[in-house]
Amino acid sequence: MRAAAGASDAGxxxxxxxxxxxxxxILANRLRSSLTMLSILIGTAAVILLVAVGTGIAAxxxxxxxxxxxxxxYILTERNAHRRDRGGTNARKIRLTKEDVKALxxxxxxxxxxxxxxxxxxTGTVTxxxxxxxxxxxxxxxxxxxxxxxxxxxxxxxxxxxDVRSHAKVAVIGQTVVDHLMGKGVDPVGQEVEFNGVRFRIxxxxxxxxxxxxxxxxxxxxxxxxxxxxxxxxxxxxxTVIGARAVNKDALPAAMKEITTILRQxxxxxxxxxxxxxxxxxxxxxxxxxxxxxxxxLLLGVVAAIALLIGGIGVMNIMLVTVTERTREIGIRKAVxxxxxxxxxxxxxxxxxxxxxxxxxxxxxxxxxxxxxTSTLHxxxxxxxxxxxxxxxxxxxxxxxxxxxxxxxxxxxxxxxRYE
Numbered sequence: 001m002r003a004a005a006g007a008s009d010a011g012x013x014x015x016x017x018x019x020x021x022x023x024x025x026i027l028a029n030r031l032r033s034s035l036t037m038l039s040i041l042i043g044t045a046a047v048i049l050l051v052a053v054g055t056g057i058a059a060x061x062x063x064x065x066x067x068x069x070x071x072x073x074y075i076l077t078e079r080n081a082h083r084r085d086r087g088g089t090n091a092r093k094i095r096l097t098k099e100d101v102k103a104l105x106x107x108x109x110x111x112x113x114x115x116x117x118x119x120x121x122x123t124g125t126v127t128x129x130x131x132x133x134x135x136x137x138x139x140x141x142x143x144x145x146x147x148x149x150x151x152x153x154x155x156x157x158x159x160x161x162x163d164v165r166s167h168a169k170v171a172v173i174g175q176t177v178v179d180h181l182m183g184k185g186v187d188p189v190g191q192e193v194e195f196n197g198v199r200f201r202i203x204x205x206x207x208x209x210x211x212x213x214x215x216x217x218x219x220x221x222x223x224x225x226x227x228x229x230x231x232x233x234x235x236x237x238x239x240t241v242i243g244a245r246a247v248n249k250d251a252l253p254a255a256m257k258e259i260t261t262i263l264r265q266x267x268x269x270x271x272x273x274x275x276x277x278x279x280x281x282x283x284x285x286x287x288x289x290x291x292x293x294x295x296x297x298l299l300l301g302v303v304a305a306i307a308l309l310i311g312g313i314g315v316m317n318i319m320l321v322t323v324t325e326r327t328r329e330i331g332i333r334k335a336v337x338x339x340x341x342x343x344x345x346x347x348x349x350x351x352x353x354x355x356x357x358x359x360x361x362x363x364x365x366x367x368x369x370x371x372x373x374t375s376t377l378h379x380x381x382x383x384x385x386x387x388x389x390x391x392x393x394x395x396x397x398x399x400x401x402x403x404x405x406x407x408x409x410x411x412x413x414x415x416x417x418r419y420e
Contacts, residue, residue: 022350029322036318037358040393043308044362045369047389050300052370052379057296059380071249072148073113073256073281075100075242075263078274094276095238103262104244110262112255114247117145118239120228126181126221127194133181137220138195140228141243146172148243151222156189156204164224169231172204174218195221198231252281308389311358312396319351319404330408344405351401352394359393 026033077094096118103109104116119141126135141149143159151158153172163170171193178188188202200223209217229235246255259279267276323330330343363386370381 019349019353021346022353026350026353032318032321033354036314036354037361039311039314040308040355040358040396041311041362041365043304043311044359044389044393045366046307047301047304047392048363048366048381048385049370049379050304051385052366052381054296054300055380055382056378059378071246071252071281072150073244073246073252073259073279075244075259076240076278076280077238078276078278096240096242096277097238097266100263100266101239101242103266104242104259110255110258112247112251112258113244115144115148115245116242117142117148117244118225118242119145120225120233120236121240122228122233124196126177128181128191131181133177135177135195135219135221136216138228138232139220139222140225140232141222142225145225145243146222148245152207153204154207155187156202158204159222159224164226167226167230168224169198169200169227170203171200171221171223172206173202173222174206174216174220175208176216176218177221178205193221196232246281256281304389305392308392308396311393312355312400315351315355315397316400316404318354319347319401320407322350323347323404323408340410343408347405347408348398348401351405352397355393355397355401356390359390362393363390 075096077096098118101116101118104113107113110116119139121140122138124135124138125132126138127133141159142164143161146158151172156172158172159170162168173188173193178184178186181193182188182191188205191202192199193202194200200221206218206220206222223232244255244259246252256279260275263277263279264273264275269275333343333346366389367381367386370379372379
């Protein structure tokens, strides 16, 4: 019993001695040790920050795409489609017409749709008190299209059916337009703006949505479609977009199939003709955005892993130099009875301590910098990335410290003591 206890105490003492010797070696070369830990620090912080940035971007993209409404469906003309008349010579213009809207609104033909509404879009400049801004989207629509588009207002009100019937010159505005045209902090409700020579009274400010990955959803002015036809675009033979909404999320596939079938009929397409329209929904965009975000996160993770690998190479380089410098010390320790395992443990513990300390400081730096926010970037720190980065930094110490440690242990006492 006493012998067993003594052996256990000796093993514990050896371990503590290895840590003590490793710390003494690190402190003896403070600058070199600091530079080695710096390389691990940078790699660890890079893992945490890049994963946080990727996660934040993914969350933002998904949030903004959800703002479109996950049950919403949008129909556009296919710009690259070619329609030919019966003579087969002249291309015919691709259109989205009132007939299309009427057919899609027929519940017997499209039972999985509960809303259908067209919209007209144009571009131009909007002016307020002498300040001019080049607007990305001027949309003519109805309250129904606004509901499909998921356009809640933060201040004021949205358009009403009475606004559409009376051809009222009122509009809802996005935050980007307010910031560029009126300045931050200005309440746009009640202000009058001029678009292409026509004056509109702002009755509502949309809730800020940000970018959906394709466009700025706050860079728009939304007015009654009747007013836009009367005063902006005139009578046109095609809508810019038709919005529709499925009765629920589960009905999306059936609703999109119904839309495709109906539009092929109203556009008089033959079975083998390619569609001259595009049907897409926010759920598909969300899936695509999520996949793109995952690929982006993977790319950032690879970059961070490379940074950590470079740090590990630095650890190995420094440990090889340390073994060379302390060859006589190794010989003396072996001469007084140190075993191969003692020498391996000594240098392995030193490598792990360098990597572990660098990783710990790297976590503090990564988490600290990750708290910074900008208007477009919101990193999200995850506990898994912290645990992973620290674990990898320690493993790097083990992996890249193993060779220098085994090289030190392979020296014979005579070789080590003769070394100059």
